[in-house]
Amino acid sequence: MIKGDDTRRRLLHTAAGLFQRQGYHGTGLNQILDASQAPKGSLYHHFPGGKEQVAVEAVTRSAAALSARIGDALGDGTDPLTGLTRIADLLGGRLLASGYLDGCPVAAVAQDAASGSDPIRSACGQAYAGWLDVLDTALRRLGVPAEECGPLGIVVLSAIEGALLLSRVQHDVGPLHAVTAHLAATITAASTT
């Protein structure tokens, strides 16, 4: 059935958006259903695991999508500054466009689920692991010594996550830009090329 898969996809997409903004506990199943224009029973057909399963899949999907965007931004032939600027523009653009509502697609759920549901926490952990992986290869390609790529990737991801939170809460993209500028300089300095 085309319809069925479409409903499932729509459900997931809507859920991802709502979770990103409101977190896990702040988002109701009914809200997801309403926003998806999906009938009540459909959700449990497609997601027998209930709300938790929806969250896990939504996080995974969002993370994969963003992972691809990050990979593109840091792709072949880009210097650190350009790459990070692209990322900052992407994330900052979403933040601004949504009125400081859309931050990291994973963080809100991660904070909610860190205590609580282990499957969700694990999914968030894998999301971050995936991004770290993308960053690792990118840094390597930029000429950062192999043994520094891991920690530096962690620094990059952490700083961006933190900056997103700060920017979101303070309604000001300043922190995001300050951080990306700093990170670009750091990476440039670390690259031996």
Place this chain on the structure above:
Amino acid sequence: MIKGDDTRRRLLHTAAGLFQRQGYHGTGLNQILDASQAPKGSLYHHFPGGKEQVAVEAVTRSAAALSARIGDALGDGTDPLTGLTRIADLLGGRLLASGYLDGCPVAAVAQDAASGSDPIRSACGQAYAGWLDVLDTALRRLGVPAEECGPLGIVVLSAIEGALLLSRVQHDVGPLHAVTAHLAATITAASTT
């Protein structure tokens, strides 16, 4: 009344802990009441503004407490490495002691309230602003040029916030230590002394 103020304080302290772990929407008023061993009506008496007011005050109080600890850690006569190590030990210690439950005392609520309650979001914003202020003076004292203190403080705070999230979600204090080590080096490099 000693009793009265004590109840209020206990309520706030319990609430702060629960909000830190479970976020705003994940924490029920009844849960706070139970954990505080306080009767239901007391809460409404001390906090006519309801849950929102409790959250605002809990966040503000937690932030002030941590602010003092940060100030101590970066106090007179400490080099960047020592200071940041102390902070990392403090935060990482709490994280470990709680089984990766206690992260940043503000972040979980901030994510929940960024969309939603503006008073809470604002309180979180002020919490971060306060920490930035502490960092600013500390960096200044460490010999960082005045015009770099602001952005660098933002980088420090962002990175630590992000690292706390990563560590919490991945059940591994590695990110926290990686980030603090990097920040110490960065600050040392930036200080002209």
Place this chain on the structure above:
Amino acid sequence: MIKGDDTRRRLLHTAAGLFQRQGYHGTGLNQILDASQAPKGSLYHHFPGGKEQVAVEAVTRSAAALSARIGDALGDGTDPLTGLTRIADLLGGRLLASGYLDGCPVAAVAQDAASGSDPIRSACGQAYAGWLDVLDTALRRLGVPAEECGPLGIVVLSAIEGALLLSRVQHDVGPLHAVTAHLAATITAASTT
């Protein structure tokens, strides 16, 4: 669904009875639920509008039922005295049988909602309008001049409503009978036949 509609009907019937006796604010949703032996979720399912919707439908239903009874009592081939006596017996019987608890099925809610919920007030208004309509046709049939039917119907309804209140409060059906006797005489005098 037989089951579903039955629950809905039972809920409404119970609610109508309780509202009649205790008014809108005096009747709790839980009380309706208990008396109906229905779980809370059912009510929310059948009446998404909550208590207000329940009240509106309960009033409407009660009013329609009583409207039919009034129509019967004043039906073809009855003189005013007989008809009003039937109505008095019906209402007075209910009053006595319930120990002066069941008065007008609408009045208690109407008093509660006159200030407050406009939908409920409007439903009560339509209930009265419906009864006035029934009275109008009945009076017309009894030979009352057309231009007097409207005002006279209002007098009849008002007097009965007031008498029900007096009887209910004073635990004495005297007022009800006094009023019906007077009204019968008045109608007889007004009829040109």
Place this chain on the structure above:
Amino acid sequence: MIKGDDTRRRLLHTAAGLFQRQGYHGTGLNQILDASQAPKGSLYHHFPGGKEQVAVEAVTRSAAALSARIGDALGDGTDPLTGLTRIADLLGGRLLASGYLDGCPVAAVAQDAASGSDPIRSACGQAYAGWLDVLDTALRRLGVPAEECGPLGIVVLSAIEGALLLSRVQHDVGPLHAVTAHLAATITAASTT
């Protein structure tokens, strides 16, 4: 204490107004307190019997006040039409001035308390009895035969009470005027003078 008595009086006056509009269960103690600008504990100081006592006294006081007004309206040297018109103007004026909020000062509480608190119901009963008494003497003075005064008074009071309800609910003073006109004619016809 002048202050004390004044607080008590203010409390009662405010409560009477709120009960009249919202009924017994629809009116909260806090609302009364707020509107009276009285501190919480004062209420229980002046009314140890709690909400019920407040209601009883408020009803009694309102009833006495209105009783006096009715007596005036039907006082010496007035024909039935003039007297009832005055009453209709008084009650209808209040109704209009309040946007159809202020009906009979007793009826809303009476409906709420008819089932429920017996002291309140009894107070309402006495209020009606008092008005009937006033009507009885007035009718007697107007030349209505003694044995008809009782029933006719009941009819008058009932009809006015019912008309107030109808007018209030339908947001139209028509019923009140229709009823008073009819009653005036009835009384005139019944008077032997």
Place this chain on the structure above:
DNA sequence: ACGTCCGGGACGGCCCGTTAGT
């Protein structure tokens, strides 16, 4: 399989009317 109805309790946060303490 797919979707829907209906039902099921359990809490959600808020506010109630009330009583101790002083």
Place this chain on the structure above:
DNA sequence: ACTAACGGGCCGTCCCGGACGT
């Protein structure tokens, strides 16, 4: 005379299954 504190109840909504119809 009044502040502080008390529980219990309010209505609403939560996330979730069985039963039914397509």
